[in-house]
Amino acid sequence: MEHKLQHTISLLACTPAALNALLRDLPETWTLRNEGENTWSAFDVVGHLIHGEKTDWMPRAKMVLQFGEKRTFEVFDRLAQVRESQGKSLGELLDEFARLRSQNLAELRGLNLRRQDLELRGRHPAFGVVTLSELLATWAAHDLTHLHQISRIMAHQYRETVGPWTAYLGVMQCAGHSS
Amino acid sequence: MEHKLQHTISLLACTPAALNALLRDLPETWTLRNEGENTWSAFDVVGHLIHGEKTDWMPRAKMVLQFGEKRTFEVFDRLAQVRESQGKSLGELLDEFARLRSQNLAELRGLNLRRQDLELRGRHPAFGVVTLSELLATWAAHDLTHLHQISRIMAHQYRETVGPWTAYLGVMQCAGHSS
Numbered sequence: 262m263e264h265k266l267q268h269t270i271s272l273l274a275c276t277p278a279a280l281n282a283l284l285r286d287l288p289e290t291w292t293l294r295n296e297g298e299n300t301w302s303a304f305d306v307v308g309h310l311i312h313g314e315k316t317d318w319m320p321r322a323k324m325v326l327q328f329g330e331k332r333t334f335e336v337f338d339r340l341a342q343v344r345e346s347q348g349k350s351l352g353e354l355l356d357e358f359a360r361l362r363s364q365n366l367a368e369l370r371g372l373n374l375r376r377q378d379l380e381l382r383g384r385h386p387a388f389g390v391v392t393l394s395e396l397l398a399t400w401a402a403h404d405l406t407h408l409h410q411i412s413r414i415m416a417h418q419y420r421e422t423v424g425p426w427t428a429y430l431g432v433m434q435c436a437g438h439s440s
Numbered sequence: 441m442e443h444k445l446q447h448t449i450s451l452l453a454c455t456p457a458a459l460n461a462l463l464r465d466l467p468e469t470w471t472l473r474n475e476g477e478n479t480w481s482a483f484d485v486v487g488h489l490i491h492g493e494k495t496d497w498m499p500r501a502k503m504v505l506q507f508g509e510k511r512t513f514e515v516f517d518r519l520a521q522v523r524e525s526q527g528k529s530l531g532e533l534l535d536e537f538a539r540l541r542s543q544n545l546a547e548l549r550g551l552n553l554r555r556q557d558l559e560l561r562g563r564h565p566a567f568g569v570v571t572l573s574e575l576l577a578t579w580a581a582h583d584l585t586h587l588h589q590i591s592r593i594m595a596h597q598y599r600e601t602v603g604p605w606t607a608y609l610g611v612m613q614c615a616g617h618s619s
């Protein structure tokens with residue numbers, strides 16, 4: 262299936278408002294609890310999304326355009342949010358995520374990428390050669406994997422509370438899948 | 441952990457706006473496609489949530505209050521949305537879901553349930569005796585299981601498009617879990 266950049270941008274544009282509507286008014290029971298030792302809360306996930314806006318997606322896209330396969334992407338720091346979110350409220354993080362995403366999408370649109378530009382190639386530290394198309398599609402799918410994670414983290418808080426219904430709730434059987 | 445009804449209501453109140461922000465402005469690539477034969481699209485899921493508002497959660501809660509264990513809940517029709525969503529747009533479904541949820545939460549608040557009321561018992565067609573607490577907690581967790589499902593259905597559309605990154609995206613490894 263051909264990658265339609267406009268579809269990717271549409272999804273990327275919706276995520277901040279969706280997370281804002283889901284999380285902003287919730288009590289901390291839902292947003293600050295995690296799934297156990299060394300796992301993330303919804304608060305942690307929003308911090309991780311912010312770090313991606315700052316260091317991952319657009320910086321890598323610009324690296325592809327400027328250097329192609331000659332320069333390898335920086336390794337993404339999956340724990341940076343622990344440091345960067347300290348002392349902030351969830352509301353502040355949601356605002357910051359929305360602002361950065363909006364800026365990044367304005368910059369992406371400003372690149373006026375043509376269909377053939379999506380085939381440009383860059384170099385990932387683990388995968389080797391990747392295309393700009395794959396990078397930008399992953400930006401959107403990465404939002405979805407973390408929405409998937411947030412719904413699972415929140416459901417985990419009610420694992421006992423739902424009693425026998427846990428058998429009918431797929432999210433309660435989700436093992437996480439991510440490393 | 442004690443079930444705080446106010447936390448359940450907070451989550452139930454957020455879901456319609458979260459789904460609206462996520463889905464309303466997306467192209468149909470994201471909202472009308474499913475994960476293959478006999479699976480649901482995001483559109484189908486919103487229809488299913490509507491059917492739950494009409495026939496499942498509050499009708500069952502009221503049955504517990506009125507009849508206790510003496511009357512068994514009606515079996516929930518998991519395919520009703522195929523019929524009931526016909527000819528409607530996703531925008532119409534999102535509006536209908538928001539309206540019904542808002543009405544149901546007003547009715548739930550109006551019951552002024554006390555802590556001890558949550559221990560009242562009803563009869564589920566498969567599980568036998570369940571508590572009002574379990575039923576109401578499941579209403580909220582059911583929102584989360586379907587948010588989990590929607591993020592997975594949408595990610596499925598980019599399974600090929602993300603190239604090698606599929607290995608890093610937990611949502612792409614999610615097998616669905618639900619029957």
